[in-house]
Structures are given as structure tokens and as C-alpha cells.
Amino acid sequence: MTKPALESFPRSERVAQMQASSTLAAMQKAQALRASGVDVVDLGAGEPDFDTPDHIKRAAAEAMRAGETKYTATGGTRALQEAVVNYYAREFGARYDISEVMATAGGKQALFNAIVSLVNAGDEVLIAQPYWVTFPEIVKFAGGTPVFIETEETGFQLTAEQVRRAVTPRTKLLIINSPSNPSGRVVAPAEFRRIMETLAEHGVYVISDECYLRFVYAPAEVFSASSLAPELRARLCIAGSFSKTYAMTGWRMGYALAPREWTKAMLLVQGHSTSNPNSIAQRAATEAFNGSQDCVGAMLAEYGARREWLIKALADVPGFECVAPEGAFYAFPNVRGCLGGKVKTSGALADKLLNDEQTVVTDGAGFGADGYLRISYATSLERLEEGVRRIRRVAEECVAG
């Protein structure tokens, strides 16, 4: 029997409609170029350039020595669950029971569990646009319909009024991501509350993706949906991550905090997919939440300094308009001023940056924001300076026609 050609592989309908992740694609392009010896400036990465703090690594080493190398409970060790509950109590005055928390392999798995355990075919899921690329893909995978809320008119700030206008009798869920990847916008606490009140009126569930929770620049405020009154978080799932806060992207650790029945459904999904997250990484994550938080402050201060430099530098790039991000570690300039000549789209501009200047940025179109570029400042100031020099050369050429 002859083997079928790879192209004829009969992908399931669910997978056939999936779009490849544009952020991962940008990362792979950078890796391939670097491997071929090219001096790449990578401003595409959605990952901290810092190493995982030492005390967290030591905890993992200790776990290995102590033989913590076996399966744990599907939702993680009791110690990690307690660390999550205590962290949210300490930081946000939130009261969660152990039965409302589970550990996951990264924030992504928390999102996946939360969406597929709730959404049915035909359900509408509200997502603010621009959005993190993975949200609509998981919603479609679950059979739901992503309904995008365009927020350009409010400078990418999601408002309760926009949410109210988007709700229909079929709305099952809203996914909120503050600070936002890619826009860096932070929903102010009062507006967040109004959004939650609007959704509670309509019985709509909410996932709050708090992946960038700690990376907020004053005067914007750190805010977790966990601090809302119990009646406003009756249908809330928090998807959290250790990846960015503690520079732990490779460890694959995250968590979900949700009402008990939702958590039970998520445990069912995880129990039949990956089971528990890595046992050694669980010990590291436990230490991340229980140990000193000085490392987080130090990383935030560094991101803050880079942000300040970058926003000033981008203000001098012709054709670029950039509002300062309030959180996360991305600038998201409107680059329409560079388009219309030979370069027509932000995607073409990103390609030109890569081809002419070996500089990786991410096209806003993948996030539902054509005409924008995402520039990550999770890289050294020195590389940022070199990157902006290259971006300026390309922008000057585009503006000149």
C-alpha cells in the first residue's frame, strides 16, 4: 500500500479552519535568520529577555533532588494551589477555595480548558479587537462564533457601552485581556466593574486573561478581576500565567481560578488531555508566588525605562503614531502614515523590515488591527536602539514614496 502524500492528510474540520499563530511565525522567522548568521533585531518576541530568577530555579532543582518526579493531581499539587489562593488573597483581598483553583501548562491551557468546557456550537463569544491571536482560534475550535468588538474609536479602550451594544441573546462569554497584548491598553478598574455589571445583567460568562497582570505603568493601576464583589465574579474565570511575570515562558506554568463547577469541567478536559502540568515546574511556580516579589519589581522597572525610551524614539519615526502602552511590554504604533506608496499594508511593511533591515516586528493584521505593528520591548535597550534605527530608515523610504 502506498503512503498518502502529506498534502492529502485529512485534517479535521476543526483544525482545517485554524490559523497559524502569527506571533509564533514571527518568532520562527527570527530564529531561522539568526541560525543562518544574520544580525537580526528581534522585536517580535512575546517573551521576557530576562532569565528565570535564581530562587525559582533552586526550588525546581530541590524538587528533582527530592524525587518530585511523579504524576501529581490533575489540577496540581496542594502546595501550588494554596500558593495561588494565598497570592490572590494577599495581593487582591480575594477569597478563593482550593476547589476553585487548578494548575495548568501555561496560561494557554487555562484558556483552552475554560473555553472548551463552556462554549457550544452557535454560542457567541465577545472579544475586543485588537485581540491576542489565540482567543478566536480556541473559540472556533470549540464550535463558537467569535464576535469582535472594534475599539479603535476609543483608542483601544474597551468600554461597558461597547460591550452592552455587542451582547445578544446568544452571547455566552466575553474574553477580556488587560493589560492587552497587543495594544498595551489597561482597562481602568471602574470601567472593568461596569463591564462586569453589564455582563452579569445578561448572565454572560467572563474569562479575564491576567497574563500581564503585574506589568502596568503608573498612572495606570494593577487590577485583578478577582477583587470584584462575589456577585460580579460568579461567572468569572481568571486565566493566569507565570510565563511573563517571572520570566518562565519555557516552564509552561499557569493556572485557572473559577467557580467550583467550572473548575470541575476544566479538570475533566485537562484529565483527558495533558493531566497535571510538569511536577518540577509546579514546585518552581509555588516558589514564584510564595517567595520574594523583588524580581518582579526589578523587571517592571527595566521594562518601564525601555518603554519610555521607545515611545520617545517612535515619536520621531515618520509615518508612525504611537500612544504609550499602559501595560505589558509592547508598543503598538499606527503606521498608516507609511502606507499608500509602494508599501500598501502593515503586513508588507513588516515584510520590508525583515527583508531590507533584518528586523522582526509583528503585523497588527494578525491581531485584527490592520495598519498597526506590534513592537516588543522585551529586549535590551541596545537592541531596541538598533531596531529603531532600522525602522526609521524603512519608514523614511516609505514616506518619501
Ligand code: PLP
Ligand atoms: N495570554 C496572552 C495575552 C498572552 O500574550 C500569552 C502569551 O503570549 C498567554 C496568554 C499565554 O502564555 P503562556 O501559555 O506562556 O502562559
